[in-house]
Amino acid sequence: MESDAERVAFGDDLFKVIEGMTKLETEQLKFLCFGHIPVGTIEQMDITDLLQSLKERRIISADKYDFLIECLILIGRNDIAHQLGCDTDDMHALDSSLQKYKSFAGLESFIILLHTVADNMEEKEVKKIVVYFSETAYISRGKLKMCHNGFQLLSLLLKVRHIHANNLKTLLDLVQVLNRKDLEEKIKLYQDINSSSDESYKPTSYVPEENKNKSDDDDDDDDNSDKNADNGERNLQHYKMTAKPRGICLIFNNVHFMTENLKDRIGSDVDKDELVKVFTNFHFEIIEYRDLTKTEMRAKLGEVSSMDHREYDCFVCCILSHGTEGIVYGVDGEPLPYTNITSPFQPSKCKSLTGKPKLYFIQACQGLAYQSGEEDIEFDGLSMSVPTSIPNEADFLMAYATVSGYVSFRSKRNGSWFIQNLCKVFRDCSKKYDLSDMLLMVNNSVSKEDGLMGNQIYKQIPAPLSTLRKKVFF
Incomplete structure (x- = not known):
């Protein structure tokens, strides 16, 4: 200290x-x-x-x-x-x-490069690039017009993932539009110095034996699984998960509520911190928001879905809030249906995530406090339930904290049972097991927790629902 x-x-x-x-x-x-x-x-x-x-x-x-x-x-x-x-x-x-x-x-060397480029751009050059990118589907024209210097422009392009360290083509195109040979040379110097680190990171520890010695293209060929069938059972493929960063991990952490019937969610920050640690370790880019209204949550979901995810392999969304049947609440007490959370990332609206896993981890609660007994424990949803159907599009996973009709629990000191067990299993088992197996472990761990109300012991079981077509290895 x-x-x-x-x-x-x-x-x-x-x-x-x-x-x-x-x-x-x-x-x-x-x-x-x-x-x-x-x-x-x-x-x-x-x-x-x-x-x-x-x-x-x-x-x-x-x-x-x-x-x-x-x-x-x-x-x-x-x-x-x-x-x-x-x-x-x-x-x-x-x-x-x-x-x-x-x-x-x-x-980061890439950020140093971008700083060099931005620092050498004149205002008229920024305007020229704004016009150049104004027809790009992934970037808001209104936001582009708000860029008056190189740093504002490149910050926006970074935010929507239009430029990134794994592919310098867009950055080279940008300086070539400006006919800036000096900046082009700086980019090429960066490429020369970092040529070895530009190679895709390809972990091998989790690759199943039946998939070793296969190319990434084999992973995307579903027909191969039929050819490799053994004793009438299909050998499951796994999603490509080698990009760095792997993708966006979007975290909504609603703690302080404006309405009297929804209590503040003390302990939620513990969950958020664990999620940040775990998904940072999994090479995800973290975007976190705290205490958003329903409208603000929808807007942020729209912003992230409009990003260019082509260089990513996955999308993760974690929601920590109060909830009831089929919805979560913004801090203004307004309901946000699950359909509004998933629909921005469906293939028709987010083409750059087509065929890629979209994973949702939802700790939703109603905030009915546990009155008698250990005051550290609160209920996260007395009549919490989840939709009986899953998204129509493939490649979604919805992992809910609890099943229909049952409460979920959150400790004021230690966080929620679901998120804490989820993070522990992910930390301990991700190098050996796929996501489906790990969620079974989470179910088992949470089922062993006890919630005390008077002399009655209460239990909890999470509810993962999936339309994933392949295995997910982090």
């Missing part, structure tokens, strides 16, 4: 940064942090929030400013870097390394 003196010193150092930053420099600093803080989260931050978040994530501390110093050098604020303890010789050495996209403090 920090001493009072350390907190004062740390605050003074951060004040030096805050005091000296212009609006554009703040945009640049936020841009450089995209590899460490989700894009959707960082957009809403001011400079104070940003630095506090970096501290909470232990990226910077009272005796650790190397990440911040590298950022300051990139945006040309050597004076502030000097105030934080970096001498001239170190600055020259760091600047030389950063020009070669090499960071000693954890800055």
Whole structure:
């Protein structure tokens, strides 16, 4: 734990940064942090929030400013870097390394490249690119028109996954439209330096024996499973899961409600934190939102579904909120049907996720508190039930915390039974078992939990419903 003196010193150092930053420099600093803080989260931050978040994530501390110093050098604020303890010789050495996209403090090389491109774009060039992308189906014209500098433009393109580290074609097209040979050379230098790291990550530990020595194309050929049938049983294929990042993991965490009949969901942050850890470890890009109304939730679902998911292998959505039959609630107490949650990602509306697994993990609750006995336990839905049908389109999985007519439980200290057991099983078993097997383990683990009300013991069983056609290995 920090001493009072350390907190004062740390605050003074951060004040030096805050005091000296212009609006554009703040945009640049936020841009450089995209590899460490989700894009959707960082957009809403001011400079104070940003630095506090970096501290909470232990990226910077009272005796650790190397990440911040590298950022300051990139945006040309050597004076502030000097105030934080970096001498001239170190600055020259760091600047030389950063020009070669090499960071000693954890800055992502791709973000350094994008910063270089954005920093060298003039306003008229940004306008030219806005016109160039205005016909793109995956990008809102209104949002494009709000981009007035290179950082705003590339931030938007990053957010909708129109540019990414695994494929530099769009970025090369962008600089070629501008006829910027200098920027094209910088991109090619990045490619040369990072050529070995651009190869797709292909874990082998989870590949079933019957699928070894097969190409990725074989995985997508359903007819092959008939040819490989053994004793009349089909050998199940598995979805491709090698992209980095694997895909978007969208998390809605509704804790504080505006209506009297829906209590605050104390303990939900514990669930959210575990989900972030697990899916970050699975190489997903996390986008998290807290305390959204029904309208806001629908809008965010629409935004994510309109992204370009072509380079992704999967989509995950986690919803932590109150709920009742077939719905979850926004913090305004308005109901959001499950159909409104899944429909934006159906093939007709999100073509870039066609044929890819779309996984939903829903901890929905009604918020009826457990009054007598251990006050740490609350009910998450006394008459909670789920639809009797699953999405018409294939490749969906809906994993609900409970079945029709039964409560689900959440601990104020330890989080919900469903999410906590889900995360534990995923952490312990993902290298050996597929998603279907792990959800059976979650069912078994949750079924062993006990909820006490007076002298009566209450139980819970989750309800996964699936139209998946293949196995999912994280």
